[in-house]
Amino acid sequence: MITIIDYDMGNTHSVSNALATLGHDVRVSRRADDIRTADKLVLPGVGAFSVGMRNLSDFGLIQLLHDEVNIKKKPLLGICLGMQLLAERSYEGGEYKGLGWVNGEVVRLNPNDKILKIPHVGWNDVEFKKDNILFAGIEANPNFYFVHSYYLNCQEEIITSKFEYGGKFTASIMKENIFGTQFHPEKSQNNGLRILKNFVELKVK
Numbered sequence: 398m399i400t401i402i403d404y405d406m407g408n409t410h411s412v413s414n415a416l417a418t419l420g421h422d423v424r425v426s427r428r429a430d431d432i433r434t435a436d437k438l439v440l441p442g443v444g445a446f447s448v449g450m451r452n453l454s455d456f457g458l459i460q461l462l463h464d465e466v467n468i469k470k471k472p473l474l475g476i477c478l479g480m481q482l483l484a485e486r487s488y489e490g491g492e493y494k495g496l497g498w499v500n501g502e503v504v505r506l507n508p509n510d511k512i513l514k515i516p517h518v519g520w521n522d523v524e525f526k527k528d529n530i531l532f533a534g535i536e537a538n539p540n541f542y543f544v545h546s547y548y549l550n551c552q553e554e555i556i557t558s559k560f561e562y563g564g565k566f567t568a569s570i571m572k573e574n575i576f577g578t579q580f581h582p583e584k585s586q587n588n589g590l591r592i593l594k595n596f597v598e599l600k601v602k
Contacts, residue, residue, distance in 0.1 A: 399597055400435035402462070403427045404452040406442040406478060408583065415583040415590060421597050427456050432465060436601060441583075442478030443544070446487035446503055449478050450495065459496065467498060470574045474596050480570065480577030481549055489547050499572050501551025508563020516546040521560045523568045523580065529557035531569070531576055531595045539588045541568070541580035548579055 399421055401409050409425045416423045416439075424431055432438065440462075442449055453459050465471045475483050484495040487503035495503070506515055520540045525532055548566045558568040560579075570577045576596060582589030 398435050399423045399437050399439060400431050401425045401439045401441060402432070402458065402479075404442075404449065404456055404458060406444050406449050406452060408441045408443050408476075408581070412439060412441045412476065412583045412593075415593055416597065419590065419594050419597065427458060429457075429461055432458075432461055435465075435471070437597060437599065438462070438465065438471060438473040439476065439596075440473060440479035440482065441476040442482065444478060446478065446481055446489045446495070446547070447491065447493045449482050450493060453482070453496075463496075463498075466575060472574045472596070472599050472601065473576065474593075475575070475577040476583070477545060477579060477581055480579055481547065483570075483575065483577055484549055484551065487547065498575060499549075499551055499555060499570060499577075501549050501555075503547050504550050505547050506545070506562065506566065510563040513563045516544060517562050518544050521562065521580075523558045523560050524565075525558050526553075526556055529569065529571050529576075530599065531571070531578075531592050532557070533591075533595050535588055535591050540585075541578075541582065541588060542584040543580045545579060549577070 481503045560568040582592040
């Protein structure tokens with residue numbers, strides 16, 4: 398069973414629909430029992446970092462998710478804002494504390510080419526930086542769909558892919574059982590579905 402964390406930050410149903418097309422049992426929930434009994438967790442999200450952290454706190458999810466992901470080592474996939482929330486802090490509209498599960502900061506995209514618009518919206522090629530089980534079966538330099546103004550500036554050792562947008566920026570990360578994508582796999586057609594398929598079919602020890 399896959400539980401998609403519902404913390405009122407959008408796109409849960411599009412992620413749920415994408416996973417359902419792959420034939421997997423999926424639920425969208427913030428109930429503690431649904432999170433504890435899940436085989437894997439997905440933390441999607443669109444919107445402001447500060448609101449996302451506030452909602453996770455208000456719904457009593459921060460300690461619960463920490464226990465499941467960092468103590469029990471349950472696989473988690475963060476998508477877009479969901480990946481950014483894994484960071485130590487964000488500078489979106491101020492300075493805000495994140496979950497702190499990965500070393501890094503969420504900062505505004507600052508392309509070298511000032512013609513490039515912010516937010517970064519649309520399809521973009523992704524360059525694989527290291528082996529990542531989520532990329533199994535995907536040809537090199539695929540494209541994925543992005544919608545964001547900020548990105549996760551983090552340690553190179555956890556970055557698994559980057560995208561070019563007037564500079565090289567983090568497209569995906571992996572740290573042990575924690576995975577993240579800045580792009581939206583649920584909006585990225587076949588390549589995105591393959592990412593989701595690879596995640597839900599991970600073998601849990």
